[in-house]
Amino acid sequence: MARLIRMDHTGHTELAQWTADDPAAVEAAVEAFRRELDRGYFAMVSTGEGHAEQVHELPVDAGLVIMRLPISGG
């Protein structure tokens, strides 16, 4: 079961769960994904140890998609 989560004040919030063979769940996950992008979040997917990639479309085959906020110099 793949998960879409957003890092927020609660630690993290699970926004959607889906499996690739469940079109309705995928649809709901895509909607949630786009909503978070519109709110200014960036979507990240781990691509191996020590590597991550920003994605602009929901990768349906990914196990975990994490929404993060922008960073800036402090």
Added chain:
Amino acid sequence: MSCRWTPVWSSCGCLSRVAEGAAAATPPPPAHVLPETAAVYWRPRMDVARLRRAAAAWTATTFAHVVPFVGVGLLLFALEPLAFPVTIIAFAHAWLIPELYAQRGANVVRKRPTRAPQRAEATALGLLGDLVGHEARDLYTRTGLVIERGRLGVWLVGETGALLVRGGLGGGGRVHCFCVRVNQPDLPSADRTSHLLLALRADEQGFATVANHSFSGARWRVRRRLRRPMRPALDAAGRAARARTVISQS
């Protein structure tokens, strides 16, 4: 001494019209480049050569502060031994100013009081634990810093900044201190670290470009300004960086 806040990620009119025009004219970054770098378009992308230049500049700055004060102190004492109080004051300046710079560097990973409830912290810690391996998780639990090996060096990521440790043989090594954070005050501490960690993993050079370079100096200088519980993390990063140096030179 704390890091200066640079409100770069904002559309609140902080930029001048000229800067806004230049930003608008800048093409969007390629997919693998951290999107936040667009907000600091005037900064050249950080790389090894720029890190070396920054390190040399910080060393020169330290000498420029130490040598004149020591020289004046010695000269005064040679001319008039009774002026030794002035000599002591000059020596104190020569010691204090570099220490303040090192303190500024160490402050980038200083732990801030959290507003998040305990439960949120535990949840965030679980996610961070999923992102890193056993070694990094254990180190984070003990020190509050996540160790991450990159191409520029070995990183220690905290909630409001990161230390980049670059190798040096014979127990040396240099630390670059970067002030960088996510601007959401109510996030749990571990979540702040996870934000920085994911950005670092996506684009290490972009991460170092977005971050404010607060200080660069010898590892021992930063180590003694760090809070005691954090020092083992810097020691571990130093060992990892030294091992990389040995491997790359053999």
